[in-house]
Each structure stands twice: as C-alpha cells, then as structure tokens.
Amino acid sequence: xxxxxxxxxxxxxxxxxxxxxxxxxxxxxxxxxxxxxxxxxxxxxxxxxxxxxxxxxxxxxxxxxxxxxxxxxxxxxxxxxxxxxxxxxxxxxxxxxxxxxxxxxxxxxxxxxxxxxxxxxxxxxxxxxxxxxxxxxxxxxxxxxxxxxxxxxxxxxxxxxxxxxxxxxxxxxxxxxxxxxxxxxxxxxxxxxxxxxxxxxxxxxxxxxxxxxxxxxxxxxxxxxxxxxxxxxxxxxxxxxxxxxxxxxxxxxxxxxxxxxxxxxxxxxxxxxxxxxxxxxxxxxxxxxxxxxxxxxxxxxxxxxxxxxxxxxxxxxxxx
Amino acid sequence: xxxxxxxxxxxxxxxxxxxxxxxxxxxxxxxxxxxxxxxxxxxxxxxxxxxxxxxxxxxxxxxxxxxxxxxxxxxxxxxxxxxxxxxxxxxxxxxxxxxxxxxxxxxxxxxxxxxxxxxxxxxxxxxxxxxxxxxxxxxxxxxxxxxxxxxxxxxxxxxxxxxxxxxxxxxxxxxxxxxxxxxxxxxxxxxxxxxxxxxxxxxxxxxxxxxxxxxxxxxxxxxxxxxxxxxxxxxxxxxxxxxxxxxxxxxxxxxxxxxxxxxxxxxxxxxxxxxxxxxxxxxxxx
Numbered sequence: 001x002x003x004x005x006x007x008x009x010x011x012x013x014x015x016x017x018x019x020x021x022x023x024x025x026x027x028x029x030x031x032x033x034x035x036x037x038x039x040x041x042x043x044x045x046x047x048x049x050x051x052x053x054x055x056x057x058x059x060x061x062x063x064x065x066x067x068x069x070x071x072x073x074x075x076x077x078x079x080x081x082x083x084x085x086x087x088x089x090x091x092x093x094x095x096x097x098x099x100x101x102x103x104x105x106x107x108x109x110x111x112x113x114x115x116x117x118x119x120x121x122x123x124x125x126x127x128x129x130x131x132x133x134x135x136x137x138x139x140x141x142x143x144x145x146x147x148x149x150x151x152x153x154x155x156x157x158x159x160x161x162x163x164x165x166x167x168x169x170x171x172x173x174x175x176x177x178x179x180x181x182x183x184x185x186x187x188x189x190x191x192x193x194x195x196x197x198x199x200x201x202x203x204x205x206x207x208x209x210x211x212x213x214x215x216x217x218x219x220x221x222x223x224x225x226x227x228x229x230x231x232x233x234x235x236x237x238x239x240x241x242x243x244x245x246x247x248x249x250x251x252x253x254x255x256x257x258x259x260x261x262x263x264x265x266x267x268x269x270x271x272x273x274x275x276x277x278x279x280x281x282x283x284x285x286x287x288x289x290x291x292x293x294x295x296x297x298x299x300x301x302x303x304x305x306x307x308x309x310x311x312x313x314x315x316x317x318x319x320x
Numbered sequence: 321x322x323x324x325x326x327x328x329x330x331x332x333x334x335x336x337x338x339x340x341x342x343x344x345x346x347x348x349x350x351x352x353x354x355x356x357x358x359x360x361x362x363x364x365x366x367x368x369x370x371x372x373x374x375x376x377x378x379x380x381x382x383x384x385x386x387x388x389x390x391x392x393x394x395x396x397x398x399x400x401x402x403x404x405x406x407x408x409x410x411x412x413x414x415x416x417x418x419x420x421x422x423x424x425x426x427x428x429x430x431x432x433x434x435x436x437x438x439x440x441x442x443x444x445x446x447x448x449x450x451x452x453x454x455x456x457x458x459x460x461x462x463x464x465x466x467x468x469x470x471x472x473x474x475x476x477x478x479x480x481x482x483x484x485x486x487x488x489x490x491x492x493x494x495x496x497x498x499x500x501x502x503x504x505x506x507x508x509x510x511x512x513x514x515x516x517x518x519x520x521x522x523x524x525x526x527x528x529x530x531x532x533x534x535x536x537x538x539x540x541x542x543x544x545x546x547x548x549x550x551x552x553x554x555x556x557x558x559x560x561x562x563x564x565x566x567x568x569x570x571x572x573x574x575x576x577x578x579x580x581x582x583x584x585x586x587x588x589x590x591x592x593x594x595x596x597x598x599x600x601x602x603x604x605x606x
Contacts (some may be wrong), residue, residue, distance in 0.1 A: 072377050195477050218475050244558065
C-alpha cells in the first residue's frame, strides 16, 4: 500500500524508502561497524556485527540548540553536528555514534549518500577523535602511503594510475588513521570506490560505463577491490601539487612543516575547532608525524600524463 | 552572522587586462622591504573562484556541486570570509558581476569596501589572451564577443578553480561599472603604462591607503614590466598559463595595430564599439 501511495506522489525518495525501509543494512568502513536504515551500495556489506554507528531516518532540527561554530552548510557543537543542503536534506551527527537523516522530498538517494559518506562521516570521525587525512591511500602489500593535497590536484587520478600499475588502493578521499595490533599506524579500509572524472577514465582507457557520483556531471564511481589482508603500516604521506613546470619533482618535508601540512590536509579541518576537538587532533597529529616520512611531489598541470606520474611516484613511494 | 564588515576589495578585470600587475604593485606597496617582492609569493590576494577557500567555508567538496549550486552559496562564503578576515582583503576576480539563481549578487554589497576595475583595449586583450590560452586570435575574438563565455566550464574534468561567468568584454565592463551599484574605481591599463604615478596614486587614494609618494614610486618601480619579466625568466611564474611560454610577454599597448587583421579588428569593434568608445578606445567619429 505504501508503495502505491508513494508512486502516486512521484516522490523518488519516499518510493525508495518504502521499498527499503523495513530492512537494516550492515557495513564496515574506516574500521567502524555501521548499521544503516539506508542502503549504502558504496560500502562493503558485513554480517553479524555489533554496531559502532547507527544511521537512520528521523526529524532533524533547522538549527542546533547550542552552536559553537558554523559554516555555510553546517553547525557544530560538542558532540553535535548539523549539515543541511537545500534540495537534499538535513543530517544530524551525534556523539560519534549516530547519524539521523531527514531527506527532502525531491532528494535522490545517490545525493543523500554523497553528503552522508562525505561531510557527515567526516564529522562523525572527528567526534570519535579519529584522525582523517584528506587523500587516497595506496599500498604494495608491505607499506602504505597517503596521497594528500588540495581538491583538484589529482589525488584520485594518481591512485587510479597506481592501481593500473598493480598497487592496491585502500581508501579514496578520506584516509582514516588507525593502529594495528603491534601499535603501528595503518590506514583503515575506506569506501571501495575511486571517484574519477571522465577525462581521467578516458586518459587511462577505462570504461566510463560506471555509476555517476551525481547525475549532473561526469564524475564516476570506479569500484576497487577490497583488501582482505590487514593493511600494512603507514610509512609515508605525499603532499601533491601541480604547477606549470614541465617536469615531475619531489622533495622531503622536514621539521615543523610536517605537522603544519598534515594539519592543513586534515579532512574537514574546519569542523574540528568548532567541535572542540582541537586537542585530540593535535595529539593525534603529534603522534603520527614522528612515525612517518613526508614528501612534496609536483606534476605539470599540462599535459596530463597519469601513468608516467604514477611510475615516477611508485619509485619514490615504494623504492626509497 | 554578526554585522557585516565592509572589508573586501574586489580587484576585477577581464583576463589579461593588468590585474596581476596591479596585485604585484599592491604587494610591493604593502611590503616592508625596499626590494621587489617575489612574484611567486604574492600573499596579499586570493581569487573569488579559489576552490579550497570555497570548500572550507561550505564544509563540503565544491567539486560535488553544480556551478549553479556553488554560485547560490558563494555570497554566503564571501560573507564568512569577510567576517573572519582581519582588516581589508583583496580578492582578484575575472568574473563579471552577476546575480545568482535566486537573485542575489555573487559579490555582496554589504561586505564590499570597493572595486578596482582594470580595463584594457579589447583589441590588445585578444592578442595577449590568445598567447595565454594558446588559441587562435579568431577563437579568442569569439570568446570576447560571446555574452555566454565562461571560465573553467568543462563538465568532464575538475579544475582547481570553480566555474566563472565571464560574458563578453562589453558586458563584463558594464556589469561592474554600471550594474553592480558598488563603489568602483576604474583604471585603464594604458594609463598604468603611460602615467603610472598618476594612475596608481589615484587607486591608492580610492582605497584610502596612506602612503607617501616616494613609497608609491618605489612600488611602481618594483613592479615594472622589466623587473617582472626578469623575475619570470629567472625563476618562473606560477600564474603563467599552462599553454603559454611566458606570463609577462610584452607589456605594451597598441600591439593590435601591427598584429590584427582588418577583418579581426572589425569583428571586435562591431560587438564592442559602444564601450570601446566610452573608454577612449575608439575615436568619436569611429
């Protein structure tokens, strides 16, 4: 009956919910067990878990009762975070434990998930005091490296190039740092997709018959294999840049610059102060910074030569 | 949001009109050192289309938003940027002054201290811009004459800057000087070349900056074309177009007289003559 009513309303999201509402879905990402009322096909499903995080639907207020700080689309307080995007919905993230979604009628499920698995998961990770670096993580099975840098610099493209060369991708866009049994830093398995623009897929001669991140533009989700083995220790973080130079280049980052660059490349850094998580973040960075090597790596803006850059970077990453 | 501060100066121009030159002049003026500032370390300005800044205030990747969505949100981004900024912020833009999809100016009046609008003869712009983009003169003319021209428009790739509405050259000039209803000071590129002290001093006065004439002269000398060209030759310039050999190419006016074909001149003048005449780029009789 519900399904019938919803179809009359032509309400895409309600239709979707009516089809799925009675189910609960279980996933694991960033080392966290997630129980969700919303199906999240981007994540790896698991069974029989005790959940760390619950994602569900409910009423989300227009504003938080006590706001510590805000941005254009978000409000933050201690253990409370609100994200709102007109046309998609409102999200409330609390205590690093639950995310409540109030979608708007016209919202597409893929768009709801895009914000959920981006900024909202970012806020949840910060509430839990976890360190999340903005970048993709790759491994050769013996060591792990994070490729970081500002948006548009080519982190995912380089990860796609290294994947072509036979290396494995652990995470794209958000690399969450954890500890293994030997107390070594590792990167937790992320969402098993690379988000790639059409020009990159075409450049790498790859199929563009993939799911779009949003229907409005040519950015696709390319599935990547999920690592079965425990990820190897994190040994390097590379800060990428692009310039109008003609050659690839790299240099090691030393001293205080390591800390500052790591801080500046934290995923959704702007949430941290406003959530009162600055001390935990400082502590996490201080512990990590002494355990890893960091490098600057620069590529030419043009021409785009992803595989050549990937070969160049593989020498730095895995053979130095 | 607290009460808005009027602390943003928009350094606006059509591309290749002298905006970078003016920014370098400002950096030299603000510098404590009598030496010329390094052109690769211009810390005084940012860009209106800087994706990192937009992402930071939004709290999400602008790369996952449409251009229309970004423009709807950018006035709020600029208001927050203004609120957090101590003192005056100088923001470079090549965008036309426009309204977003909900009718709000992308460059909000309530945070605007003023606009420096740098204008250059479009006949010279096409030559400089065609070198910058490694495009033909004819293709560049079609960009200048097109009211729907945009920068960083491609939908199949990510640009480090967000999409910008450029419009045609005349519409760009009119948008800032007539439509914006902002305090605008117009500087002609040609006057910056021919009468640098008078031209830069007027801009300094408009910005209400307190500098001695000797300091302005020093900043002008430190941002002379020869100095900038020498710096670029020696260390490169990070703002050089990816397709061009040099950013600082000739630094002259009236290059069009020897470089453009008559048909090309006519094509530009046909579309741009009203504004060209208004700013002294055509004789009254033309």
